[in-house]
Amino acid sequence: MQSIENALELILSNKQNFGTETISIHDCLDRVLAEDIYADRDYPPFNRATMDGYAIISQDINIGKNNLLKITDTIHAGEEKQFALESGNCIKIMTGAPVPKRANAVIRIEDTHINGNEIHFNVKQLKENQNIAIQGEDARKGDLLIKKGTKLNPNSISLLAVTGHAKLEVYKLPIIAIVSTGNEIVAVESVIQPHQIRDSNVHTLKNSLLNYCISAIQTALIVDDKIALKNTISELLNTDIIIISGGVSKGDADYVPEILKHLGVIEIFHRVSIKPGNPLWFGKMPNGGVVFGLPGNPISVQVGYKVFIESFIRKCFDMEPIEPLFLPLLGEKSKKSNFTEYFPCKLTHENKKSGLAINKMNTSGDISTTNNSDGIAIHPSEKQTIEKGEFVEFYFW
């Protein structure tokens, strides 16, 4: 039996290289960058007005006095004017427009009084570069802006657009197959008998993978029959990842480990001191791909995906591990086993401070406990009781 740390190390050390591909910025949400993104020029690219107003030379202005300047021109955003501002003059300027040379402040319209071609300024204070965003203050040409291994979200895609990355290099998506096993399992569309259970694991896994843009190429539901299992799995040995749920425990009909070994998949470990999800099986296919065998309870699949499979996929994409939150538990929790326990929690708050409420859970066969949860918190192996108010490690689903 492996500790979670050892199991994760063994899983991550089998990381794969899926290769990279070039895609358009228009189709990159949730894809993972395979290149570093640098600033193509200074940002702002020029001294830019941050208000509608008048570009002036601050030395022309006496604070608290009435100052008269001549308006010689107007600059809109998107216009380029090469001249330098001369002392005694000012230029009307719009938000976003380049501030002309020698101008070192923009005075907002509200602090002015216009009289034909002349304008009176009366300001109570004037700072150097007031209402000007200075060239390069946000980023310098060549600065690293987005790191390889970043999963692209609307804000990072916005930054890709600003810096002119219409095409980008991302990691190719792995080919993944999902197999559900179990005599008691039927598909959601089937008529169900009282002793049967509908397959939910394929839906958990398929949709979790979609968060990384990965569409499982094949999903199969097979009964606990050695020949059927062997035939189905043998056709999947050319994939990058096979995820099997069910059939990995010690029961009479738990044929998965035996069949996998028979098909040349090398067992790397079986069983982890985690709850739920202890009978996890992990192995390597002849083609270099990997197989995860998860126990069949819905929550075991949800936790097993989160802790092991998602970590593996992120590693293959050169992503950082997910950072936990550390939040107080708003209840007490005891355990008897010396396993590490993951338990579903809901974010809530007491006196405007965030904390975690523990979701009710009867057994790891529960179907509803994770539905109303925001994620899972960790009850460390060596700890019997977590007191109310103690800080725990928490991961969003």
Place this chain on the structure above:
Amino acid sequence: MQSIENALELILSNKQNFGTETISIHDCLDRVLAEDIYADRDYPPFNRATMDGYAIISQDINIGKNNLLKITDTIHAGEEKQFALESGNCIKIMTGAPVPKRANAVIRIEDTHINGNEIHFNVKQLKENQNIAIQGEDARKGDLLIKKGTKLNPNSISLLAVTGHAKLEVYKLPIIAIVSTGNEIVAVESVIQPHQIRDSNVHTLKNSLLNYCISAIQTALIVDDKIALKNTISELLNTDIIIISGGVSKGDADYVPEILKHLGVIEIFHRVSIKPGNPLWFGKMPNGGVVFGLPGNPISVQVGYKVFIESFIRKCFDMEPIEPLFLPLLGEKSKKSNFTEYFPCKLTHENKKSGLAINKMNTSGDISTTNNSDGIAIHPSEKQTIEKGEFVEFYFW
């Protein structure tokens, strides 16, 4: 000028009904339920073994003594046996299988010793219903499991599958158009001049909407030209939502409010006491749809989407407002304005307690400040300074 609360109230009171449609469970990730989901039967649907072992009648067992029972049958998951267990007998049972009538505990294999057809049990303790998940303990037939207005994630879809919902009623998606305006703005694919800026707002908005499965039907980039603006917007008046970025402030070329009014869009408000994003314009089209006019800075669009547009979409989908986190600020922050300020933060932790680090921000024209942030925190209007360690309201992007 509206307070944020008033602005939100005005926006939400114009919520629309996009109607509903029936879709397959295979294509429902991130869609929003338009029906309540109930348990179709008890869960577990029968008393279920939670371990591989032997189903026994607890009265047959003397704790701490050696007990001899006769194995009369085996039940696998997915099998149904109608008989009742008789005293003196036991039945081998696999995880997930229905426990036979009269049996009231499952003893795990490790606590037994087999001798032909007979089996010795030696247990140190025995609880009523040990290793049995009792019918209905997780959910009773008819229990409300998932509420209307829930955005479907892998776990809720898992629950839909278990309970046999192969088809579901979800809200139809609105028809949304995105327009970027500004003479200085060019598309990401264009060759850029030093005084120009690439359009990032369309990417922010398009990808933010994709989180709700909404594909914007049209995106347009127009210069600050009244005729071009009028022609483009007039063709979008049959949509549900138009989102325009740029052209809503007080500058000489800010034609958007004027054009919208000319086209029959009724102004509901202009300007909100929020920073960034103060010049927000909101109005109602002749067809009942709405128009959001956001100032053109990238962060104004990101914050404006999050605070106003996403709230509007959620309201139309009968979703609850997003719950904030309340976390300590790991720095000090002052402001001068009496506006409510939203500022980008990154989740981090000190001494294994989560908190928020403030992202560096020069002006609301910054392009890079939100890229490394996890969300936005609120600096309330009436507060000048937030001290280090004070709890603030935080929203994930």
